[in-house]
Amino acid sequence: MTLHEVTRLTGVSAQQQYVSLYTDLLQTVRDLGLLRRRQGYYVTRMSIVLGALLAVVACMILLGNSWHQLWLAGALALVLVQVAFLSHDSAHRQIFRSNARNDLTARILAGCVLGMSVSWWRSKHNKHHAAPNQADRDPDVQLKVLAFTPDAVVERGPVGRWFAARQGWLFFPLLTLEGVGLHASSLTHLLRRGATRADRIDAAVVASRIGVYVGALYFLLPPGKATAFLGLQLAVFGVCLGAAFAPNHKGMPIVPPGMKLDFLRRQVLTSRNIRGGILTDFAMGGLNYQIEHHLFPSMPRPTLRRVRPLVREYCELHGIAYAEVGLFTSYKIVVDYLNNVGLRARDPFDCPLAAELRSTGGPSAGGRGDLA
Structure with a gap:
């Protein structure tokens, strides 16, 4: 069923649906006391x-x-x-x-x-x-040293393109x-x-x-x-x-300039979790739970592990891809992605929902990602 069909049958706009997905999850997390300070x-x-x-x-x-x-x-x-x-x-x-x-x-x-x-x-x-991984808004994908999109590679001179082919x-x-x-x-x-x-x-x-x-x-x-x-x-x-x-984000989909996504999908689809135990938590400062951290920026670090199963189940229920790999696998993905940025002519955000949002002018993420 498309978003337009859901809207016609329920009378609920696509934007309201998208916002509700995150607010429902947030309310559940609050009710469980998972946002309390530690x-x-x-x-x-x-x-x-x-x-x-x-x-x-x-x-x-x-x-x-x-x-x-x-x-x-x-x-x-x-x-x-x-x-x-x-x-x-x-x-x-x-x-x-x-x-x-x-x-x-x-x-x-x-x-x-x-x-x-x-x-x-x-x-x-x-x-x-x-705006994680959004080409025109995220400063972490606008670095002068590294290229994260094919356009960034094309804009460079011969030396820059040589470097980009080996930057991984x-x-x-x-x-x-x-x-x-x-x-x-x-x-x-x-x-x-x-x-x-x-x-x-x-x-x-x-x-x-x-x-x-x-x-x-x-x-x-x-x-x-x-x-x-x-x-x-x-x-x-x-x-x-x-x-x-x-x-956390390198090798995940790059959101094209101007594209609008709802907050839940924006944060989940552009982030990657790293599997591991206490040692991984210590070495990465809890940032291995990157999806949960982006959804709940003020959540205390030790709570991220507890909320992970809830978020993963919620994403599976709503058909939202939830990326999680081992640490060394993630590094392999990062190196491969960076080495091939200028060689892969593909939609930087290959996602059916994104195509739907292009046609509907779906909701923006707004400012929920702010630290405040």
Whole structure:
């Protein structure tokens, strides 16, 4: 039965049907208490992570001038990845009931501990959540380094097209530069022309954190060891953080510019879950439940595992494809997709519902993907 037939028989518009699909699911989740904050979980986790951070710093001071410091560089990177996940959760207002407390926690974790701008990240991430994988709206598919659509490949010169044909294999090596890129993007955003007073304060905090960290390294270690420590820490941080974000949307359908989709289908059809247990949850910061995270951005991390069976069953009931694969399978998909972006002449969103929506001018996702 087509959407038009359902509308004629029930008197309910397609837009009302689409909105109802998500609101019905959301109401069920609320009734089950799955959106309640888990402050005890987060306080415990933050205490452990910050304790680990202090332990690494203490070991660095005690070890002194030694090449064994490189082991601590790797350990520091892994701890900072966990700090990044906590900052992400706080910026999504998953931790406290108070928005102000969530925002303050995110600023402290991002600015003072990581040396990054939470305002820059929130602005970019809001756009991503509102329109994941939409070619003209999602900043995560509008990167200058990587091409995500055939049109993006065509627009490049010979060198750019050569790179695009191999970008899948180069993707993980490029992640070693992700840490540097995040710091640079933060400062560029904060120091831009027209920056607000709050941006200037954030810029001072971020710059101070970076300056103190780099200065302390070169005070503690000779230049060669300090440079090696800094380079390894940033490389491991970039690879681990990027490897947690990469499987979530890359290789999933790209939504053409201007296409309107209802919120439920927009979030589910463009996202991918990663199967695994406690270790996967830890390594990916809960982002392995990407579908549930996109449907309920403020849901606490430990609850995502509990809501997954409900969401999966709901999607199956309504004929909505629910993507879930193993971690290494997801990486294979990402590499294959990136290597073949310019070679596959196909509809970037090959979905019967999308074709139906093209003809009906179906509903927009609206702003439900925002962090707020």
